[in-house]
Amino acid sequence: MRILVTGASGNVGRLVVEGLQGVEVHALSRRVRRDLPSGVRGVVGDLADPESLRGVFSGIDRLFLFPVPETVERVVEMACAAGVSRVVTLSSGAVTDGYDTDFHLPVERAVEASGTEWTHVRPGEFALNRLWLWGPSVRRSRVVRDPAPEEAWYPVHERDIADVAVLSLLKDGHTGRAYTLNGPALVSRREQVEAIAEAIGEPVRFEVVDPRTAREEYLAQGGFAAANADFLLGFEDYSGEEADPEGQGLVAPVSVPTSQEVTGRAARTFRQWARDHAADFA
Missing domain, CATH: 3.40.50.720 (NAD(P)-binding Rossmann-like Domain)
Incomplete structure (x- = not known):
């Protein structure tokens, strides 16, 4: 093959x-x-x-x-x-x-x-987003500046995504299926910062800022952060239309599908993802 x-x-x-x-x-x-x-x-x-x-x-x-x-x-x-x-x-x-x-x-x-x-x-949401958004400020000053410390979702480890793709390529029984993949647990942004701090073995401070301040920092940062600042901070919706960053945030469901339903192995947690990427934040 x-x-x-x-x-x-x-x-x-x-x-x-x-x-x-x-x-x-x-x-x-x-x-x-x-x-x-x-x-x-x-x-x-x-x-x-x-x-x-x-x-x-x-x-x-x-x-x-x-x-x-x-x-x-x-x-x-x-x-x-x-x-x-x-x-x-x-x-x-x-x-x-x-x-x-x-x-x-x-x-x-x-x-x-x-x-x-x-x-x-x-x-769903890549755990890698946290590296692309927060990596520079964590490496530079051990701080994350974000407007929504308690906003939470189910970040998925990129290795879980790849595992499902590999299985679908190699094995039969997956034809005609659409697999939605998320992380195994609802994790707030504050908890994500705590997991990163634990992984690198140093304190990381969470500084709450307003959405416009966060957008200015992401735009100055360039790359992924700049390209996605408006969407990630609520200034535009998924279709690119203007939105209100002070509006209602996403309401997370009680449970979501993960790679375990496909691979039979427990999906990787955000803490494991942070450990896997500790060197990238250090």
Whole structure:
């Protein structure tokens, strides 16, 4: 069996590459990689440019598909024409909740319409968001500035996402399923900071600031924080429309689906995630 992993340099894709055992793995990235595991073949291509993918799908049996909605129909057409028989998509829990109609949902629909075997992996809030948002201030001054210390959700470990994707690629019984994945416990932002402090072995102070102050800091920080500041702080909704940051926050459900329903293993906690990323915060 030969499996192509797209988005192989990403936070989930690289773990899917690592987790695939006993098969031939091709890892697609936009540039040459020198850090792939032994036995993995690196291939260069860009999902946003289907012409760059000519020949990439030759001999591929199964595909892990990173979401690029603008070109997904052509990419899936090329994959199926080359003989790909199963596609596992990296999607979003926002599709399950009905918020995502123009990004991940079109990818899912294109794959389903192709007639190939499919599975959708729909993670909720990534625990990694905390590293991308809080990492710089924790490393610099051991402080997190946030307007909502008691707001809570079920952050999911990226390894749980990858585990479900690997299982769906390798094993039968997952065709036609959409797996929504969350963390195993409701964790407030204050509790998340406490877990990070415990992981690095040093106190981390939680400083409550108003949403506009937090937005200014995220915009100055750049990268993921700047790109997502308005949405994460409530200045815009999922569709990009203007919203009130002082409005009602999300009401967390009592329980949510996790990777355990798919893998049979307990989903990783936020504290475990913090320990796994302690060096990134230090």
